Amino acid sequence: MSRPVRFNTTPIEAHLKEAPSVGEAPDGYAGEGFFTSKLSDVVGLARKNSLWPLPFATSCCGIEFMATMASHYDLARFGAERVGFSPRQCDLLMVMGTISKKMGPVLRQVYLQMAEPRWVISVGACACSGGIFDTYSVLQGIDQIIPVDVYVPGCPPRPEAILDGFMKIQDLVGQESIRRRNSDQYKALMNSYGIE
Amino acid sequence: MTEHHQHHIKLPEGSIEKQTTTLNVGPTHPATHGVFQNIMELDGERIVSTEQTVGYIHRAFEKLSERRPLYQITPITDRLNYCSSPINNMGWHLTCEKLLGVQTPKRVDYLRIIIMELARISDHLICNSIMGVDTGAYTGFMYIMQFRELIYEIYEEICGSRLTTNIGRIGGFERNFTNKAFTKLEKFLKEYPAALRELENLFTRNRIFMDRTIGAGPISAERALNYGFTGPNLRAAGVDYDVRVHSPYSSYEDFDFKVPVGTTGDSYDRFLVRNGEMWESLNILNQAYRKVQEFKGTEADVYHADVPEYYLPKKEDVYTKMEALIWHFKIIMGEIDMPKGEVYHSVEGGNGELGFYLISDGGRTPFRLHFRRPSFIYYQAFPELVTGGMLSDAIVVMSSLNLIAGELDA
Amino acid sequence: MALTNEHVQLRLTEKFGELVSDFETTYGMLDFEAPKEQNLKVLQFLYDEADLNFQFMTDLTAVNYPDKIGRELAVVYHLHNLQDNLRIRFKVFTSIENTDVFTACKLFSAANWMERETYDFFGVNFVGHPNLIRILNVDEMDYFPMRKEYPLEDQTRVDKDDEMFGRG
Numbered sequence: 001m002s003r004p005v006r007f008n009t010t011p012i013e014a015h016l017k018e019a020p021s022v023g024e025a026p027d028g029y030a031g032e033g034f035f036t037s038k039l040s041d042v043v044g045l046a047r048k049n050s051l052w053p054l055p056f057a058t059s060c061c062g063i064e065f066m067a068t069m070a071s072h073y074d075l076a077r078f079g080a081e082r083v084g085f086s087p088r089q090c091d092l093l094m095v096m097g098t099i100s101k102k103m104g105p106v107l108r109q110v111y112l113q114m115a116e117p118r119w120v121i122s123v124g125a126c127a128c129s130g131g132i133f134d135t136y137s138v139l140q141g142i143d144q145i146i147p148v149d150v151y152v153p154g155c156p157p158r159p160e161a162i163l164d165g166f167m168k169i170q171d172l173v174g175q176e177s178i179r180r181r182n183s184d185q186y187k188a189l190m191n192s193y194g195i196e
Numbered sequence: 197m198t199e200h201h202q203h204h205i206k207l208p209e210g211s212i213e214k215q216t217t218t219l220n221v222g223p224t225h226p227a228t229h230g231v232f233q234n235i236m237e238l239d240g241e242r243i244v245s246t247e248q249t250v251g252y253i254h255r256a257f258e259k260l261s262e263r264r265p266l267y268q269i270t271p272i273t274d275r276l277n278y279c280s281s282p283i284n285n286m287g288w289h290l291t292c293e294k295l296l297g298v299q300t301p302k303r304v305d306y307l308r309i310i311i312m313e314l315a316r317i318s319d320h321l322i323c324n325s326i327m328g329v330d331t332g333a334y335t336g337f338m339y340i341m342q343f344r345e346l347i348y349e350i351y352e353e354i355c356g357s358r359l360t361t362n363i364g365r366i367g368g369f370e371r372n373f374t375n376k377a378f379t380k381l382e383k384f385l386k387e388y389p390a391a392l393r394e395l396e397n398l399f400t401r402n403r404i405f406m407d408r409t410i411g412a413g414p415i416s417a418e419r420a421l422n423y424g425f426t427g428p429n430l431r432a433a434g435v436d437y438d439v440r441v442h443s444p445y446s447s448y449e450d451f452d453f454k455v456p457v458g459t460t461g462d463s464y465d466r467f468l469v470r471n472g473e474m475w476e477s478l479n480i481l482n483q484a485y486r487k488v489q490e491f492k493g494t495e496a497d498v499y500h501a502d503v504p505e506y507y508l509p510k511k512e513d514v515y516t517k518m519e520a521l522i523w524h525f526k527i528i529m530g531e532i533d534m535p536k537g538e539v540y541h542s543v544e545g546g547n548g549e550l551g552f553y554l555i556s557d558g559g560r561t562p563f564r565l566h567f568r569r570p571s572f573i574y575y576q577a578f579p580e581l582v583t584g585g586m587l588s589d590a591i592v593v594m595s596s597l598n599l600i601a602g603e604l605d606a
Numbered sequence: 607m608a609l610t611n612e613h614v615q616l617r618l619t620e621k622f623g624e625l626v627s628d629f630e631t632t633y634g635m636l637d638f639e640a641p642k643e644q645n646l647k648v649l650q651f652l653y654d655e656a657d658l659n660f661q662f663m664t665d666l667t668a669v670n671y672p673d674k675i676g677r678e679l680a681v682v683y684h685l686h687n688l689q690d691n692l693r694i695r696f697k698v699f700t701s702i703e704n705t706d707v708f709t710a711c712k713l714f715s716a717a718n719w720m721e722r723e724t725y726d727f728f729g730v731n732f733v734g735h736p737n738l739i740r741i742l743n744v745d746e747m748d749y750f751p752m753r754k755e756y757p758l759e760d761q762t763r764v765d766k767d768d769e770m771f772g773r774g
């Protein structure tokens with residue numbers, strides 16, 4: 001039995017003032033046919049709304065990520081439509097789940113293969129700090145081997161929490177200075193992890 | 197230490213290539229659900245030999261359980277097969293109740309069955325829809341995750357958590373099911389059959405899906421039994437061994453359900469067996485719901501057995517009665533000693549017979565706890581299933597086996 | 607006539623006499639032990655005999671009893687007769703200095719990884735196993751973690767504050 005078809009013959013006027021889909025434009029000076037702004041603002045706006053995540057899902061948090069990506073708590077509306085599994089093509093490494101000592105070198109290699117600019121979000125208690133597994137085989141937090149930008153606690157965190165963490169990454173991406181990746185502070189951070 | 201894996205095996209005369217190509221599938225690979233690695237030797241697309249490496253998410257559950265009293269081990273059992281955590285929790289509680297000699301009332305058994313069958317549906321839904329994703333069909337996954345959200349809402353109403361539920365206590369449940377939980381269950385029972393039918397229509401007679409899965413990774417019943425297969429993978433090979441029927445626990449003998457069985461044991465049969473099991477779980481859920489509704493009056497308030505050593509007393513009693521205060525203190529501080537004994541109990545998990553072997557020496561924590569994990573045992577058979585076939589068939593076989601990394605490594 | 611624990615015990619003592627011992631029935635399951643040299647013979651007997659028919663290996667694991675000198679490690683086999691629905695538990699004790707036990711791989715393919723896991727955790731050396739290397743832990747690990755003498759936590763951590771954990 002086919003579903004009844006509905007035609008939108010009487011569309012409602014869109015209330016643009018309350019609609020959340022119209023975002024804030026960055027600070028700038030507008031004129032007839034042109035708009036000037038800071039380069040980092042424009043680049044940040046473009047980057048933050050089109051992040052390509054790499055879901056490094058190892059365990060239970062991975063299933064919550066699948067729920068986040070599904071239609072109920074859609075991650076795609078934040079611009080993360082295309083999840084990729086190749087580190088060469090992705091911006092955001094989402095580490096979800098326990099990382100054991102056997103998996104540590106694998107994670108580090110995946111991180112090293114990513115191109116700048118790259119961000120890391122650590123989802124779940126196990127990735128942030130080892131979680132409930134204070135054992136001989138679990139790495140007590142991925143920040144022992146790679147630098148992390150945002151930590152999302154929870155065991156597992158609700159999809160809303162993962163989305164909140166993702167929005168914080170978007171804030172970081174939008175406000176990042178153009179010169180950050182070449183600065184001395186960043187080089188020192190990378191050296192402290194043994195990454196050139 | 198023997199050299200077990202040969203790379204670049206010389207191919208016989210007359211082959212196109214002189215030696216095999218070594219391909220590393222995993223541990224980070226979209227097709228492996230969880231982290232495990234297969235090193236495959238390929239002759240073109242055909243697999244000559246393969247070897248697996250597991251242990252990338254070994255979290256030392258068994259050593260961890262030697263440190264925790266019985267009720268603190270439930271959150272660890274959650275993380276075994278995390279797609280259907282309530283079954284692991286219930287299985288562990290049944291093991292503890294067997295050790296302690298506790299008999300749970302019927303209403304508790306029926307409520308447990310409701311939770312376990314919901315978890316089984318949740319597990320099989322992931323497996324079947326991800327089989328679709330691995331063969332290139334995202335639609336089924338997207339449509340059916342909506343109904344897994346309904347199941348998560350039911351768990352949330354009862355225990356507060358969605359995925360790693362820690363649901364129930366030794367002796368029953370922590371709180372009675374509210375009317376809202378039953379309303380949500382009714383909504384699920386009404387809306388889900390149509391969705392399952394839609395998922396079936398997308399895959400079961402789909403030409404492309406059938407061509408990809410029929411003949412991929414068959415196994416005979418004798419080999420499957422020798423490898424220790426249990427659960428849907430064994431039933432797809434033709435053996436109707438289901439722990440719920442063979443050694444009924446939690447009043448499963450009061451329910452009338454069939455056990456779907458396949459013939460060749462290939463990926464298509466595994467898909468169909470899981471699909472059939474979801475229909476049977478729905479059948480059991482309807483029966484259980486009706487049976488629970490028949491309890492009226494004070495019987496409808498029963499939600500746990502009387503286990504004062506392990507079940508926290510009501511807060512009103514703790515503040516007013518002396519004995520309840522003493523039990524509360526002893527349980528929270530972990531001063532309770534277990535009876536001595538050795539017990540093995542198993543339940544039908546989403547992947548097969550999930551067993552708990554508990555040795556207690558009379559202390560407050562187990563002397564030894566071993567989990568008999570079905571995924572670990574049947575993943576051994578993977579080389580036999582895929583050797584001689586194509587690489588893309590190996591991917592389909594991996595996803596049809598329903599390997600959960602948490603259960604594989606523990 | 608359904609198979610019972612008493613019948614299994616009778617057949618085992620008929621065939622093996624004094625070698626099988628320590629018969630107990632805990633929570634409905636028969637539990638017995640045999641010397642480690644006889645483990646394959648007992649398993650083969652339980653597998654082949656038509657009225658015993660224990661052809662499914664449910665589980666294989668080990669237990670470390672540090673107090674039983676000379677018998678510190680017990681390898682535990684759980685077997686299941688699917689037709690008559692009977693389970694038994696069979697234990698084989700070995701000392702911690704010489705941990706050689708014959709492998710059950712040729713009889714049950716399921717024993718392959720289960721024995722590797724037992725070797726990884728306890729150090730039981732299964733003689734005749736095709737590939738006895740570590741399976742769950744890192745390959746470079748040089749001790750057997752599930753033995754009671756070794757602690758749970760990683761001892762090389764520097765960031766734990768002992769005062770806060772009550773160990774200071």
